[in-house]
Amino acid sequence: MAINQFPLPDLGEGLTEGEILKWLVAEGDTIELNQPIVEVETAKAAVEIPAKWAGTVVKIHHPEGTVVNVGDPIISIDTGGGAAPAAESTDEEPKRQPVLVGYGPKSGPAKRRVRAAPAPAAVVEAPAPAVEAPAPVVKEPLAPVEEPVAPQPGGPVLAKPPVRKLARDLGIDLSTVVGTGPQGSITRDDLQGAVDGVTRPAPAPARVPGSRETRIPIKGVRKLTAANMVASAFTAPHVTEFLTIDMTRSMRALDRLKGQRDWRDVRVSPLLLVAKAVLLGIKRHPMINSTWSDKTEEIIVKDYVNLGVAAATDRGLIVPNIKDAGELTLRQLADAMNDLVGTAKSGKTPPADMTGGTFTITNVGVFGVDTGTPILPPGEAAILAFGAVREQPWAHKGKVKLRQVTTLGLSFDHRIIDGELGSKFLRDVGEFLTDPEAALLAWM
Amino acid sequence: MTRAESKRSAPPPGADVDFVQLLTPDGERVTHPDYSVDFDADELRGLYRDLVTVRKLDAEATALQRQGELGIWASLLGQEAAQVGSGRALRPQDMAFPTYREHGVLYCRGIDPIMPLGLFRGVDQGGWDPIANKFGIYTIVIGAQTLHATGYAMGINKDGKVGTDEGEAVIAYFGDGATSQGDVNESFIFASVYNAPVVFFCQNNQYAISEPLQRQTRVPLYQRASGFGFPGVRVDGNDVLASYAVTRAALDNARHGQGPTLIEAYTYRMGAHTTSDDPTRYRVASEVEEWQAKDPIARVRKLLEREGLADDEFFASVDADARTEAVKLRERVLALPDPDPTEMFANVYPNGSHEIDAQREQFAAYHASFAHEGGH
Numbered sequence: 001m002a003i004n005q006f007p008l009p010d011l012g013e014g015l016t017e018g019e020i021l022k023w024l025v026a027e028g029d030t031i032e033l034n035q036p037i038v039e040v041e042t043a044k045a046a047v048e049i050p051a052k053w054a055g056t057v058v059k060i061h062h063p064e065g066t067v068v069n070v071g072d073p074i075i076s077i078d079t080g081g082g083a084a085p086a087a088e089s090t091d092e093e094p095k096r097q098p099v100l101v102g103y104g105p106k107s108g109p110a111k112r113r114v115r116a117a118p119a120p121a122a123v124v125e126a127p128a129p130a131v132e133a134p135a136p137v138v139k140e141p142l143a144p145v146e147e148p149v150a151p152q153p154g155g156p157v158l159a160k161p162p163v164r165k166l167a168r169d170l171g172i173d174l175s176t177v178v179g180t181g182p183q184g185s186i187t188r189d190d191l192q193g194a195v196d197g198v199t200r201p202a203p204a205p206a207r208v209p210g211s212r213e214t215r216i217p218i219k220g221v222r223k224l225t226a227a228n229m230v231a232s233a234f235t236a237p238h239v240t241e242f243l244t245i246d247m248t249r250s251m252r253a254l255d256r257l258k259g260q261r262d263w264r265d266v267r268v269s270p271l272l273l274v275a276k277a278v279l280l281g282i283k284r285h286p287m288i289n290s291t292w293s294d295k296t297e298e299i300i301v302k303d304y305v306n307l308g309v310a311a312a313t314d315r316g317l318i319v320p321n322i323k324d325a326g327e328l329t330l331r332q333l334a335d336a337m338n339d340l341v342g343t344a345k346s347g348k349t350p351p352a353d354m355t356g357g358t359f360t361i362t363n364v365g366v367f368g369v370d371t372g373t374p375i376l377p378p379g380e381a382a383i384l385a386f387g388a389v390r391e392q393p394w395a396h397k398g399k400v401k402l403r404q405v406t407t408l409g410l411s412f413d414h415r416i417i418d419g420e421l422g423s424k425f426l427r428d429v430g431e432f433l434t435d436p437e438a439a440l441l442a443w444m
Numbered sequence: 445m446t447r448a449e450s451k452r453s454a455p456p457p458g459a460d461v462d463f464v465q466l467l468t469p470d471g472e473r474v475t476h477p478d479y480s481v482d483f484d485a486d487e488l489r490g491l492y493r494d495l496v497t498v499r500k501l502d503a504e505a506t507a508l509q510r511q512g513e514l515g516i517w518a519s520l521l522g523q524e525a526a527q528v529g530s531g532r533a534l535r536p537q538d539m540a541f542p543t544y545r546e547h548g549v550l551y552c553r554g555i556d557p558i559m560p561l562g563l564f565r566g567v568d569q570g571g572w573d574p575i576a577n578k579f580g581i582y583t584i585v586i587g588a589q590t591l592h593a594t595g596y597a598m599g600i601n602k603d604g605k606v607g608t609d610e611g612e613a614v615i616a617y618f619g620d621g622a623t624s625q626g627d628v629n630e631s632f633i634f635a636s637v638y639n640a641p642v643v644f645f646c647q648n649n650q651y652a653i654s655e656p657l658q659r660q661t662r663v664p665l666y667q668r669a670s671g672f673g674f675p676g677v678r679v680d681g682n683d684v685l686a687s688y689a690v691t692r693a694a695l696d697n698a699r700h701g702q703g704p705t706l707i708e709a710y711t712y713r714m715g716a717h718t719t720s721d722d723p724t725r726y727r728v729a730s731e732v733e734e735w736q737a738k739d740p741i742a743r744v745r746k747l748l749e750r751e752g753l754a755d756d757e758f759f760a761s762v763d764a765d766a767r768t769e770a771v772k773l774r775e776r777v778l779a780l781p782d783p784d785p786t787e788m789f790a791n792v793y794p795n796g797s798h799e800i801d802a803q804r805e806q807f808a809a810y811h812a813s814f815a816h817e818g819g820h
Contacts, residue, residue, distance in 0.1 A: 010512065034507045045720065047722070050507040164814045
């Protein structure tokens with residue numbers, strides 16, 4: 001069965017809402033094309049809306065007297081398979097989410113939702129026009145609109161050019177923003193919401209006197225993190241592999257680096273070489289740096305690397321990223337990483353730095369643990385955990401010696417990356433960290 | 445009762461004045477000393493088919509707007525006879541300048557009814573070739589097209605294409621509200637003093653959006669012409685035969701060098717001004733009912749039935765054909781492609797312009813800068 005949702009259209013040049021005056025049909029009714037189904041009153045006029053499809057009324061979404069935003073579904077019609085007009089898409093009811101909004105009284109304007117948190121768990125199937133059209137762009141039929149849910153990262157998103165421009169100026173990745181505009185498009189308010197969502201400080205825990213529990217509102221970074229983790233964990237099938245390596249040569253190389261005049265004032269850590277290893281590894285295995293898009297049924301392989309570095313801050317975990325990290329020299333990379341972490345710790349990371357990441361490193365070693373099974377940031381295909389570097393007994397040149405040993409943990413999206421590719425990438429990262437000079441020469 | 449109230453409740457100016465009528469609301473043929481038509485059965489059936497088809501297509505467009513597929517639509521409901529009558533009166537060489545409501549005239553000119561729907565869907569700029577179709581583009585600016593029509597007509601004079609049966613004439617459409625515009629009055633003056641071959645066809649549908657006729661004029665509109673120095677005539681705008689006869693005569697006068705005529709087609713807009721308008725806020729139901737009884741299509745059907753020129757099968761087939769046309773139109777509207785954003789720079793100048801070219805490139809680059817986002 002094919003169920004089409006009919007969203008309230010803009011009935012009069014720029015209206016944003018309308019009040020359901022009277023339903024002329026009931027659930028279960030069989031209706032004809034253009035049969036009047038509902039009377040709606042807008043700021044300009046009270047009008048009857050004719051049915052866009054023939055079929056059976058499956059659901060009436062709003063009772064009489066409700067003020068509905070333009071673009072919100074008001075009725076679902078079962079067009080019975082092939083009966084829908086050619087240009088309409090079909091959507092199965094079970095995919096839909098329940099309507100989340102409560103509507104205010106008619107006297108006040110209906111409030112739009114501003115939802116900052118990306119929640120890519122529920123993926124919108126774009127209504128794909130079935131009509132062959134010669135022009136490069138086909139207008140999506142206004143009809144079946146889903147509840148606003150975040151689009152799959154990397155997939156096409158609806159936003160007007162000025163909004164796209166604003167997003168770029170703010171450094172916001174549109175694919176991480178929930179659109180609340182018509183057809184799920186992203187509005188300026190949505191961008192503002194996204195900015196507020198990531199910059200708002202975490203609320204203070206509330207302690208009720210005498211209570212033995214502390215209640216912490218789920219907001220801000222915590223909420224965002226939770227949404228991302230849930231979305232990712234239940235969307236991308238994760239696989240994690242581990243590799244324990246001897247990093248002694250890397251540590252010595254770092255010491256030599258620090259001795260050079262150009263590097264005298266730069267703070268360098270093993271993380272820098274891990275980042276370099278990842279960037280080199282991505283060059284050798286570009287598929288690691290990609291996105292799975294259900295929406296477009298594509299794997300989007302990026303030829304730029306926005307390298308995320310997870311940072312623990314007072315406000316929670318944030319993952320700022322270094323744009324186009326693959327283009328940077330080692331020195332530039334070091335500066336960028338120091339800036340990034342410093343800014344993050346001071347809580348001043350601009351939203352621009354937190355969106356659009358393509359690969360992430362999480363430095364769990366700073367907490368003194370060996371490794372972990374990291375969860376992918378939504379839209380990224382792989383993430384590397386870098387454990388603590390400790391002196392451990394290690395078989396070295398036929399003897400057991402104390403060496404600087406660490407464990408790398410690589411989680412990857414098994415939809416894109418098979419065990420073979422993941423293993424090769426991890427092995428290359430390990431190879432570089434085991435002997436950077438040799439790896440560089442070998443890969444030249 | 446205050447003076448303002450008495451004015452508001454007064455009948456429209458000239459409601460008691462006669463108009464040219466050849467077919468009564470009951471479908472009876474009547475004669476007029478100055479105007480007549482000589483249609484055979486086929487032609488009468490053809491007019492009926494025109495009327496039913498344009499009404500049906502118009503209703504489909506209104507429905508499409510309500511369903512969110514058009515931004516706005518200006519319905520011609522109630523004005524079919526004025527449009528089909530005058531539209532069919534045009535000869536092939538005649539040029540028409542429409543408002544944005546002349547869907548019936550457009551249909552009679554043989555233009556694909558999809559054309560205006562692209563405009564109101566917002567996917568094109570209403571561009572059809574005015575010369576190829578002898579039908580100007582829809583003009584939203586109230587009354588502006590009367591100037592274009594008058595200028596075009598003055599050009600016909602300069603080209604010497606008047607004075608014979610093959611002479612050319614121009615028709616300018618506008619409404620009662622437009623008669624208050626300076627443009628229309630200037631057009632009247634120029635048309636008059638230059639003896640331009642133009643027919644001013646005013647569909648007086650009683651309302652300029654919400655403003656009733658008594659706010660536009662103290663005298664019947666057609667009488668305005670005498671002040672400018674050319675004839676004016678009022679015709680029953682719901683009578684397709686009279687609308688045809690009066691327009692044909694006025695056009696023929698113009699093409700023969702007799703100068704302009706103002707036709708006031710007395711009619712009624714049965715629907716809203718546009719889909720953004722709610723007529724129940726400014727007019728009473730009884731008035732609409734009164735005009736319902738004067739329906740332009742019903743009276744032609746009564747005539748065909750009375751004179752035995754059509755049977756039920758014919759009427760059913762006309763309805764079915766109109767429905768088919770409407771469904772076809774709907775499907776085509778839904779399939780209209782979105783334009784490339786840079787198309788707005790096309791056709792600005794016939795031979796291009798450096799500035800427009802630069803703007804187009806800048807705009808294209810701006811759009812291209814979002815390309816990697818994969819959205820639209």
